[in-house]
Amino acid sequence: MNNLVVLPLFIPLFLGVSLFFFRTKYRLQQWIAGLGTIATIIISFILIGQVSKSGIQVLHMGGWEAPYGIPLVADMMAAILVTVASIVTLACLIFAFHFIGEERKGHYAYPLMMILLCGVNGSFLTGDIFNLFVFFEVMLLSSYVLLSLGGGRVQLRETVKYIIINIVSSSLFVLAIGYLYSITGTLNMAHIAQRIAEQGQDGLTTTVSLLLMMVFGLKAGLFLFFWLPGSYSAPPAPIAALFAALLTKVGIYAIIRTFTLIFPHQPEITHTILLWMSALTMILGAIGAIAYWRIKQILAYNVIISVGFILFGVAVATEASLNGAIYYLVHDMIAKGLIFILGGTIVLIAGTDKLREISGLVRYRPILTWLFFISALALAGVPPLSGFIGKFMILEGGVNEGYYLMAGISLLTSLLVLYSVMKIFINSFWGETLLSEGEQKSSGRGVLIPGFMLTALVVGLGLGAEAVMPYINQAVEPLVNPQIYIDAVFS
């Protein structure tokens, strides 16, 4: 029992709700939201320390022991992801202070961002599969509102698409939980895992697992990603950055959790499908990323590529590849947040996101140029930045298991990622400037703090990989050996 586990979702929820009462006091809202997120970050660091010292931390809510109550389980993977999610949210919040206008600040943008963080952290921490659904809904509901906030025509159209897709997939999620409950008679994930391991994973259970894979795939943007590029390019940059960094990653986390803990027994069916879906995701995402000439679309397709790449590591499911997948997941949350923040700033300064109409920003924005250059290299996986180590470990795991074709596809898509981000870099920063006198002085200063913060993390995660690796290794232990997780919940 450890009450600290509940705080990463309680603090954002409590503050998010209390912010609703200060609708017009933007300054106060900013202070409360910023300090609350910093508190969440500190607590999640303490949580990482406790998990690394004394193993998985469990909190049985209301004192009801598992499997009767709802446990919150902080294993190392959850603790790391909570920390990174809170850090990225802080960066997006600080970016939003300068970026979003009064019309959004006055209509609860900050409280919704806090509640989104609560949903994300809750999804990472919960140990109950129905509770996972509830936190998904908390996260999705605030994302619907954040997406439609401001109410431009494009935003409304994309929200309609996004909401329809997500309601259908959430309904299927509830249905899959119902099937799983009727098969195993429990909702606690550790208990489900234990029972399926005892009675064997038969055809019916595998079918349910495929239904769950489809649901999480829809949320993560795995193969069924047709909704993603539109809805991630519609909202303003801070909100798009938050979505790109967090929302798909929660789907990936759910796939990792369910297919390592609950359904690892028939990899020849489930993991093969996962493998092919991830390969197709990478290929289609890469085609999209090189085809478009608009910054927002290119970045959105880059989100899709990395989803495919992480799940390639998950589908291989060896210790090495899972290490790589977790590492790359952490890297990708930070790097996607960073590149969306920087891309949004380019769009703000240039006034358009069409690459052919932007030119020569380096003359007036040298710092932005360098930040974008570093984050582009990190995305493509150039050493010594953080993307390289994750890619290397995933590929090493894949090649050791004989998946040469998939490894080739991932290397090729990495090259295309580099091409697509360099296309943005060359077109928008090099050449003669097209900015007029007034635009040269236009804002874009708010990007510096979050930009530096996340760039430092990307560089630090790459250079300090030696120090980070023990934590990643500990995160992978319960994934390779689910019994550790099960024992921790029932102890």
Add this chain to the structure above:
Amino acid sequence: MEIVMTIIAGTLFTSGVYLILSKTLLRIILGLSLFTHGVHIMLMSINGLKKGAAPLLDEQAASYTDPVPQALILTSIVISFSLTAFSLVLAYRTYREHGTDNIEKLRGQDHE
């Protein structure tokens, strides 16, 4: 009884999917809510309808009905209720902005 309920759930799924695939926003939202109702009924029937007494300890009955699926359905109903309310508002606003409720005719910029 479970079979009848399953058929009802199937009918709701079918009509829900049919409505979701139509082009009018209002029909799509109705389809979504039929679809979620189908899910709820399915959830109830796969876990068994009323099999015994109410799950209270002083009933002293031989068997009790499992209350968990009902609890799940209740939670899910609340969520789908709020989603339906939100999507209706969203549909109305979209209709006001675009001047149409035909999903094919929603356009952002002129050249799209």
